[in-house]
Amino acid sequence: MAFVTEITQIILYTLFAGACIPLGGLLGYFEKIRPQWLENELRHAVIAFGGGILVAAVALVLLPEGKRYVNQDFWSVGLFLLGGIFFFLMERYLGTKRREKPQLTAMLLDYLPESLALGGAFAIGAASAPLLALFIGLQNLPEGFNAYRELVAKPGTSKKQILGFMAILALLGPIIAVIGWYYLSSNTLLLGAVMLFASGGILYLIFQDIAPQAKMNRHWAPPMGAILGFCFGMLGQAFWH
Numbered sequence: 001m002a003f004v005t006e007i008t009q010i011i012l013y014t015l016f017a018g019a020c021i022p023l024g025g026l027l028g029y030f031e032k033i034r035p036q037w038l039e040n041e042l043r044h045a046v047i048a049f050g051g052g053i054l055v056a057a058v059a060l061v062l063l064p065e066g067k068r069y070v071n072q073d074f075w076s077v078g079l080f081l082l083g084g085i086f087f088f089l090m091e092r093y094l095g096t097k098r099r100e101k102p103q104l105t106a107m108l109l110d111y112l113p114e115s116l117a118l119g120g121a122f123a124i125g126a127a128s129a130p131l132l133a134l135f136i137g138l139q140n141l142p143e144g145f146n147a148y149r150e151l152v153a154k155p156g157t158s159k160k161q162i163l164g165f166m167a168i169l170a171l172l173g174p175i176i177a178v179i180g181w182y183y184l185s186s187n188t189l190l191l192g193a194v195m196l197f198a199s200g201g202i203l204y205l206i207f208q209d210i211a212p213q214a215k216m217n218r219h220w221a222p223p224m225g226a227i228l229g230f231c232f233g234m235l236g237q238a239f240w241h
Contacts, residue, residue, distance in 0.1 A: 018111075028146075076192075080199055086201060087204045112172070124185060
């Protein structure tokens with residue numbers, strides 16, 4: 001019974017986090033703001049808000065928890081660096097294939113390892129597991145919104161197909177989390193390695209893709225969006241602790 005309850009809990013948390021992807025896409029589907037300058041301001045602010053949530057996830061959960069499980073400074077730095085290098089190589093590969101979609105790439109590359117880490121965190125009974133699920137959901141909402149807007153701007157793309165793809169992607173989270181629960185439950189060292197690896201990759205994506213797109217000359221909303229996103233992260237941590 002305890003086994004079923006734990007699996008159910010993991011699936012429900014990851015479904016919540018994953019459902020924020022198509023929900024963000026739906027917001028992008030229905031959202032239409034005029035005048036044009038206000039629409040651009042909102043889009044950049046939402047990008048920055050997602051970046052703030054990502055920074056909070058790294059700074060408040062993934063990095064400190066990962067370091068605690070690895071418990072070795074040299075390896076912690078190496079795993080963090082390895083994550084950044086891997087995400088850099090993935091972006092370079094996608095660039096050579098002319099598949100540059102920064103918001104979609106960022107969403108995919110951070111959602112999958114975070115889901116794996118989330119399953120492992122639940123497996124070992126980490127107090128930060130619900131907080132990590134909250135962070136994943138909060139960041140998936142603006143990322144889904146921006147990824148939808150990015151994809152729909154490409155010629156020949158179907159809005160319904162984009163939303164369908166996002167719905168399928170949301171279902172990957174519980175599957176990956178259960179894999180993490182099964183394989184990382186007895187190996188906190190590997191769980192810490194996944195967290196540190198994801199932290200390095202996410203930080204690379206923030207400075208490579210998200211922060212440059214959030215910037216607008218002589219506009220205050222995008223940087224304040226990043227601050228607001230990080231504040232949400234701090235409030236989440238305070239709530240769960």
